[in-house]
Amino acid sequence: MLPSGCEDCRHLFELVKAPVSAVQDFSVLAGRAIRNVVRQPHYADDIFIQMDLIGVGSLPIVIMTGFFSGAVMAMQMAKALAQYGAVGQTGQVVAITLVRELGPVLTALMVAGRTASGIASELGSMKVTEQIDAMRALGTDPIQKLVTPRLIATCVVLPLLTVIADFLGIFGGFIIAHFVLMLASSQYWSTAWQALTYTDVFFGLLKPFVFAFAIVLVGCHYGLRTTGGTQGVGRATTQAVVVSSVLIFFLTFFITRIYVSL
Amino acid sequence: MPDEQNQSVLKFEGVSVVFDEVKALDDVSFEVFEGETRILFGAAGSGKTVLLKTALGLQKPDAGRVYVFGQDITNLPEQRLFRIRSRIGVLFQEGGLFDSLTVGENVSYPLVNLEGFGLPEAEVRKRAEEALRFVELEHTFDRFPSELSGGMRRRVGIARAVVTEPRLVLYDSPTAGLDPITAYTIVALIIKERDLKNTTTLMATHRYQDGHFLATHRYDAERETAEPVSEAEEQLRTTFMVFGQGRLVFEGSLPELNASRDPYVSKFVRRGE
Numbered sequence: 001m002l003p004s005g006c007e008d009c010r011h012l013f014e015l016v017k018a019p020v021s022a023v024q025d026f027s028v029l030a031g032r033a034i035r036n037v038v039r040q041p042h043y044a045d046d047i048f049i050q051m052d053l054i055g056v057g058s059l060p061i062v063i064m065t066g067f068f069s070g071a072v073m074a075m076q077m078a079k080a081l082a083q084y085g086a087v088g089q090t091g092q093v094v095a096i097t098l099v100r101e102l103g104p105v106l107t108a109l110m111v112a113g114r115t116a117s118g119i120a121s122e123l124g125s126m127k128v129t130e131q132i133d134a135m136r137a138l139g140t141d142p143i144q145k146l147v148t149p150r151l152i153a154t155c156v157v158l159p160l161l162t163v164i165a166d167f168l169g170i171f172g173g174f175i176i177a178h179f180v181l182m183l184a185s186s187q188y189w190s191t192a193w194q195a196l197t198y199t200d201v202f203f204g205l206l207k208p209f210v211f212a213f214a215i216v217l218v219g220c221h222y223g224l225r226t227t228g229g230t231q232g233v234g235r236a237t238t239q240a241v242v243v244s245s246v247l248i249f250f251l252t253f254f255i256t257r258i259y260v261s262l
Numbered sequence: 263m264p265d266e267q268n269q270s271v272l273k274f275e276g277v278s279v280v281f282d283e284v285k286a287l288d289d290v291s292f293e294v295f296e297g298e299t300r301i302l303f304g305a306a307g308s309g310k311t312v313l314l315k316t317a318l319g320l321q322k323p324d325a326g327r328v329y330v331f332g333q334d335i336t337n338l339p340e341q342r343l344f345r346i347r348s349r350i351g352v353l354f355q356e357g358g359l360f361d362s363l364t365v366g367e368n369v370s371y372p373l374v375n376l377e378g379f380g381l382p383e384a385e386v387r388k389r390a391e392e393a394l395r396f397v398e399l400e401h402t403f404d405r406f407p408s409e410l411s412g413g414m415r416r417r418v419g420i421a422r423a424v425v426t427e428p429r430l431v432l433y434d435s436p437t438a439g440l441d442p443i444t445a446y447t448i449v450a451l452i453i454k455e456r457d458l459k460n461t462t463t464l465m466a467t468h469r470y471q472d473g474h475f476l477a478t479h480r481y482d483a484e485r486e487t488a489e490p491v492s493e494a495e496e497q498l499r500t501t502f503m504v505f506g507q508g509r510l511v512f513e514g515s516l517p518e519l520n521a522s523r524d525p526y527v528s529k530f531v532r533r534g535e
Contacts, residue, residue, distance in 0.1 A: 129356055129358065129361075130354040130355065130356055130358040131358055131359075131360055131361070133315065133320050133354060133358060134352075134354055134358035134359075134360070135360075136318075136320055136340070136347075137318050137320060137347055137350075137352050137358075138347070138371050138372045138375055138376060138422075139344045139347060139348060139372065139375040139376035139377060140375050141340060141341075
């Protein structure tokens with residue numbers, strides 16, 4: 001209880017109450033979703049459906065994003081490297097940039113735009129039409145049924161999508177290096193391959209795994225908190241995309257910080 | 263051994279539910295017994311839906327205690343609530359049907375997912391078909407909810423609510439947004455379910471005619487229609503409750519409701535009926 005007359009304290013309390021409550025709800029949701037991974041019942045069908053929706057469904061945009069980001073990277077880097085007479089190192093720079101950073105982040109951002117919004121709008125619609133309440137009333141834990149399968153599916157498919165994006169990005173870089181910069185294909189591929197270490201690959205796969213949590217849990221969090229009818233569904237969708245995208249940059253900063261300190 | 267008719271099915275003891283410092287339920291106390299019919303009147307936002315959700319354990323009270331079938335469910339964890347909920351049927355305001363499932367799958371859902379059933383697939387289908395036949399919609403088994411009218415969706419909701427043969431059925435504004443003829447059909451189905459299965463019934467509504475119809479009619483199995491009953495009989499098992507701003511402002515029989523001079527309560531009474 002706040003002392004009477006402490007108006008500033010009251011305003012401060014009101015100001016922080018909503019974000020603190022949101023963080024608390026998010027933590028509870030995350031805890032329950034992760035705990036449910038090892039608890040019965042498992043909805044295997046739902047996991048495979050979500051893998052198809054999130055993984056196969058995101059493939060076209062991931063292919064396009066990966067390929068063109070590699071191609072653009074090769075063009076930009078070749079111009080910069082030319083000043084030092086090091087155009088031959090284009091493959092190395094493209095591979096390192098893509099595998100360590102751009103591949104995981106761009107793939108996660110594409111999947112966040114598509115999946116976090118999809119999850120938030122689907123769960124939000126279910127919330128406002130009382131389907132979530134109906135699910136609970138009819139013997140199903142909505143987190144077990146709706147959140148955990150999406151979490152497992154995204155944790156599996158996002159690293160795979162990242163590998164595809166990385167490879168296509170390096171391939172995009174090769175197209176530019178070979179046909180525009182006239183580099184030998186063996187030179188491009190050998191520098192690209194030799195530049196990568198196991199640590200690069202490990203962190204390049206760790207990032208999408210961590211991003212998967214951010215995308216799914218943020219999407220589910222906003223979806224399950226939806227209020228205010230169809231307008232609320234739209235609001236939840238926007239918030240899910242914005243927050244999950246910002247969270248991806250935040251997380252990549254911290255993971256990279258750990259990586260460079262090794 | 264207590265008389266079956268006097269067994270407590272639902273009991274609220276000083277229950278309050280608060281959302282953002284607004285009291286959705288304010289110190290509400292009442293008790294419902296086996297076979298009884300309760301009609302909850304109240305304007306939009308008066309707390310009817312919150313009360314039904316609190317009775318199901320979907321909403322935790324901020325104060326007070328809730329007993330269902332004599333068991334205190336106030337602080338029960340979700341997993342343990344599933345067993346209690348398997349004995350309660352519920353029709354949500356908009357039906358609450360899963361739009362990604364067919365009508366048949368929706369009606370089968372409680373039999374497949376609620377604790378204590380574990381029926382073989384053929385038996386689940388048979389009981390789902392029976393429930394749909396009860397609401398005269400057996401031909402919609404393979405259709406999706408989006409292909410049905412509002413009234414049909416509500417009837418499918420009733421089929422799903424009663425497919426487990428629950429002892430207590432909660433109806434949240436079952437006729438909201440429906441035309442008078444469809445609304446009559448829905449309330450007639452509620453009467454049929456109540457009287458054929460002898461279920462305890464709670465119906466939230468803001469329409470006096472629905473409550474009046476439910477209180478003054480019984481299902482005649484021979485004629486297969488709802489028939490009026492005598493005044494003495496109607497007073498026996500039907501109680502009206504009126505909610506205003508989360509508070510229970512009236513609790514009594516139909517004649518007492520009709521006689522009430524409270525300005526708020528009078529709004530729900532159609533004089534001269």
